[in-house]
Amino acid sequence: MKRTIAVFVLVVTLVAVSQAQKDRTGQASDAATQALISVENNWVDALVKSDMTALDSILADTYVDTDEHSHRGGKQDVFSFLKSGDLKLDSIKLSDMQVHIYGDAAVVIGNSEQAGSFLGGPIAAKIIFTDTFVKQDGKWRVVASHRSVAP
Secondary structure, eight states, rough: OOOHHHHHHHHHHHHHHHHHHHHHHHHHHHHHHHHHHHHHHHHHHHHHTOOHHHHHHHEEEEEEEEOTTTTTHHHHHHHHHHTTHHHHHHEEEEEEEEEEETTTEEEEEEEEEEEEEEEEEOOOSSSEEEEEEEETTTTEEEEEEEEOOOO
């Protein structure tokens, strides 16, 4: 009887510890997910406002951008296009975002409706995107972005 009670107590303890770990992991994932969605929203807000200070804190120095026309550029290219007026974003609305976290790395996929111009022509009105983030010094920064025209 004592052995049965001891086994029962051990099983209940293991289940409780396991559940507590799941809860903490879930909370961390929820917090990280919300943080990444917040970064995405801050990013598009900074693009529309051409806010270089905000963009500098969001984009890693090694940021690589692949646009919907297969052009690849870096952080300084984005800054240059915004400063010159060659890239003008009037609005960007993100939707259907999904966040996948892999420790200190994450991928965010989603859709965007946008209005603006690039090099004098209109930008694609609807795109799908994949953004890759790394956590550096406790802060999520985007290291790569890829966009395609939405079907």
